[in-house]
Amino acid sequence: MKRKSVVFLSVAISMMFASNVAAQTNSKMIPARQMLEESGFVSEWDAKAKTAVFKKDGYAVSVKAGDDHFEVNGKKIKFDYAVCEKDGNTYNAPVIIDGSFYLPDNELMQAIGANSSENDKKDENILDLDKQLLKDIEGISNARELGGYVNTEGKKIKSNVIIRTGKPSDGTDADLELLSKKYKVSDMVDFRSDSETQMAPEPTIEGVKNHHIPLNIAGDMSKLANDDIKQAYAKLMQGGDRGELLVTLAENKMLPTPKMYGYFLGDEAEDGYRQFFDILLNKPEDASVLFHCTQGKDRTGMGSALFLYALDFDDETVMADYMLTNEANKAIIEDDVAAASKYTDNAETIELVKAMSGVNEALLQSVIDEMNEKYGSVKGYLKTRIGLTDDDFEKLKDMYLE
Numbered sequence: 001m002k003r004k005s006v007v008f009l010s011v012a013i014s015m016m017f018a019s020n021v022a023a024q025t026n027s028k029m030i031p032a033r034q035m036l037e038e039s040g041f042v043s044e045w046d047a048k049a050k051t052a053v054f055k056k057d058g059y060a061v062s063v064k065a066g067d068d069h070f071e072v073n074g075k076k077i078k079f080d081y082a083v084c085e086k087d088g089n090t091y092n093a094p095v096i097i098d099g100s101f102y103l104p105d106n107e108l109m110q111a112i113g114a115n116s117s118e119n120d121k122k123d124e125n126i127l128d129l130d131k132q133l134l135k136d137i138e139g140i141s142n143a144r145e146l147g148g149y150v151n152t153e154g155k156k157i158k159s160n161v162i163i164r165t166g167k168p169s170d171g172t173d174a175d176l177e178l179l180s181k182k183y184k185v186s187d188m189v190d191f192r193s194d195s196e197t198q199m200a201p202e203p204t205i206e207g208v209k210n211h212h213i214p215l216n217i218a219g220d221m222s223k224l225a226n227d228d229i230k231q232a233y234a235k236l237m238q239g240g241d242r243g244e245l246l247v248t249l250a251e252n253k254m255l256p257t258p259k260m261y262g263y264f265l266g267d268e269a270e271d272g273y274r275q276f277f278d279i280l281l282n283k284p285e286d287a288s289v290l291f292h293c294t295q296g297k298d299r300t301g302m303g304s305a306l307f308l309y310a311l312d313f314d315d316e317t318v319m320a321d322y323m324l325t326n327e328a329n330k331a332i333i334e335d336d337v338a339a340a341s342k343y344t345d346n347a348e349t350i351e352l353v354k355a356m357s358g359v360n361e362a363l364l365q366s367v368i369d370e371m372n373e374k375y376g377s378v379k380g381y382l383k384t385r386i387g388l389t390d391d392d393f394e395k396l397k398d399m400y401l402e
Contacts, residue, residue, distance in 0.1 A: 028104065
């Protein structure tokens with residue numbers, strides 16, 4: 001029983017670490033004065049107080065040097081958990097660069113009722129979740145295909161040849177039958193750790209070959225659990241409410257970082273994704289490959305990104321596919337918030353809990369940037385580390401594109 005409890009705790013913490021901060025995604029640090037003045041705001045600078053104030057149509061945006069927030073009509077806007085980058089540096093508070101205040105664009109524009117920039121609109125609308133969801137799959141979260149995505153050569157992925165999901169063990173009997181008969185899944189790739197598969201074994205589906213490729217992105221996170229987390233988990237195991245555990249994890253900042261995502265550049269991930277591409281290259285004709293982890297977010301998201309880059313998709317499409325998880329997991333996020341709200345009304349804690357089932361653009365981008373720096377491009381990484389050849393790339397295109 002003791003070993004089982006340790007496995008449960010490890011899985012619970014691992015799942016939370018494998019989730020990403022999504023509450024404020026796609027933020028870019030921008031010069032506040034330039035953006036606001038272009039929108040008709042009038043700026044004032046109080047040198048003594050080191051405060052900038054921008055006013056227009058009943059809105060007053062103020063930001064002060066040294067504060068961890070900016071204000072709109074007196075309301076504090078914090079973005080501690082939005083990973084905003086500028087010139088390779090990461091900021092989680094207002095910052096002065098070259099004499100200008102820089103703020104996160106999405107948070108600022110939402111606060112003043114403005115729309116996102118045209119580029120942001122393009123990114124948000126580049127893919128349509130409604131077209132990608134497997135709508136007849138009821139029990140498996142984040143279940144969607146990549147069919148219809150158009151690459152830089154104008155070719156699109158065939159329908160029902162590549163599918164990404166959360167863990168299929170959540171599926172109903174009808175779901176599993178659909179995967180086999182309608183979606184013609186021949187190979188199912190499971191990126192979960194050994195402890196995760198012990199908790200929720202991979203289902204056996206007629207005609208489907210299971211491949212377990214463990215990618216332990218979170219490591220043994222049970223070692224990082226403090227007494228508060230252990231007590232909250234013990235209560236959950238005794239029939240308690242999961243909301244208390246969610247709040248405890250959030251309050252203890254048990255959150256992923258770009259350093260954790262560096263796992264994807266390591267030897268274990270390299271070996272795992274090499275096996276993944278071997279499966280992709282050898283699937284039967286007129287069949288599909290399904291790949292997943294627990295929530296179909298991080299390990300699955302990285303696998304999808306590598307697959308898309310191998311087929312010459314652009315950065316925007318790769319990132320848009322990754323970010324669709326936030327829409328696909330909307331109900332899960334809302335359920336987590338409802339559970340946590342029974343135990344706290346702290347807005348920051350709720351935002352962290354809200355984020356635990358989502359993804360954050362900056363985390364995937366940190367891996368892409370390092371691959372670009374070290375290998376010239378993600379395809380360079382695929383050639384150098386994964387071992388894909390030009391012939392492999394052409395074969396993948398022949399198999400998956402039309």
